[in-house]
Amino acid sequence: MRVLVVEDEPDLAEAIRDGLRLAAIAADLAGDGDTALEMLAVNNYDLAVLDRDIPGPSGNDIAAHIVASAKPIPILMLTAADRLDDLASGFELGADDYLTKPFELRELVLRLRALDRRRAHNRPPVWEIAGLRVDPFRREVYRDGRYVALTRKQFAVLEVLVAAGGGVISAEELLERAWDENADPFTNAVRITVSALRKRLGEPWLIATVPGVGYRIDPASSDGTPAGEAR
Template identity: 85%
Template structure:
C-alpha cells in the first residue's frame, strides 16, 4: 500500500510517515496543496491522508480534485476540526473517513487498512496463485500450506507480484509500489529483495526473471529454470 500524507506540520508528517513505514505502508509527504496536487499527478496512490488546513490550495480543494479525477482513491481527513459540522462538510466533499487530532497512530493504521479493503477496485482479501496464499490483512503468506515468514519489504514486493496474476512487473514499478519517492532509482534494492524473497519461498523457484523487463510469478509447471537469478532486467536496480 502507498499513501500520500498531506500535512503542513513537518514533525507530525514525518512521525506519521515513519509510523506507517513500520506498519509496511509506504508513504510520501506533501506539505501544501500545490505539492499534493503535483504528487497526485505523477504517482499512483492507494490512499490519501489529508489535513484540511494547509497552505496553497486547501485540503478541501485537494479533496475535490481527487473526487473529480475519478481515480477512486479513498480520502481520510486528518484534522483538528472536530465539530460535527466540520465532519459533515468533510464527508460531503468526498472524504471516506475522518480522524481528528490528536490521534493514536495505531488507529490511523487500522483505519487505512480498513479503507484499503473497502476500495471499489480492491484486491480480494486473500489471493491465491501457483500454490501461494497471501493474506494482506493478516500479513501472512503460505506456500503449499507452509507458512513463510517474510520481512515487511519482502511482503510488499510479493504483494505487488501476486496482484499482477502472473503478469510481468518491472523493477521500476516494484520500486514505486513497495518503496516510496525517496528511493534511489539506481539502487539494487529490488534485485536484492527479490533474490532474498525467492530463497524464503523455497524451491522450485516461483519468481521468474524476465530479462530486460522485470519479474513475474511463474504459474507454469516448470518454475526452476525461469526462476534463476542469473540475469537482471535491463537496469541497475532490477
C-alpha cells in the same frame, strides 16, 4: 501500497511516515497543498491521507482535485475538529473516512487497510495462488501451510506482485509502489529484494523473471533460476 500523506506538522508527518513503513506501507510526504498537487500529478498513489488545514490549497481543495481526477483514490481526512457539520462537509467533498487528532497510529493503519480492501472490492482480502497464501491485513504469508517470515520490504514487493494476478510488474513500478519518493531510480534494490524473496518463498520458484520487462507470479515457474539471481 503507496500513500500520499499531506500534513504540515513536520513531526507528526514524519511519525506517520515511519509508522506506515513499519506496516509495509510506503508513504510520501507533502507539507502544503501546492506540493501535494505536484506529487499527485507525477506519482501513482493507492490512498491519500489529508490534513484539512494546510498552507496553500487546503485539504478540502486537494480532496476535490482527487475526486475530479481521471483516477480518483480513496481519501482519509485528518482533522482536529470532530463536530458533525465538519465531518459532513468532508464527506460531501469526497472523503471516504475520517480520523480526529490525536489518534493512534495503529488505528490509522487499520483504516488504510480497510479503505484499500474497499478500493479493490473485486479482490479477495486474502490471496491464494499455487499454495501461497498472502494476508495483507495481518501481514502473514504461508507457502503450502508453512509460515514464511518476510521483511517489510519483501512483503510489500510480494503484495504488489500477487495483486497483479499473474500480470508482469516492471522493476520501475515495483520501485514506485513498494518504496517511496526517496528511492534511487538507479538502485538495484528491486533485483536484490526479489532475489531474497524468491529464496524465502522456496522452491519451486514462484516469481518468474520476464527478461527485459519485469517480474510476475507464475504458479508453473520452475525454470531453475537461482534464488539470488534474476534472468
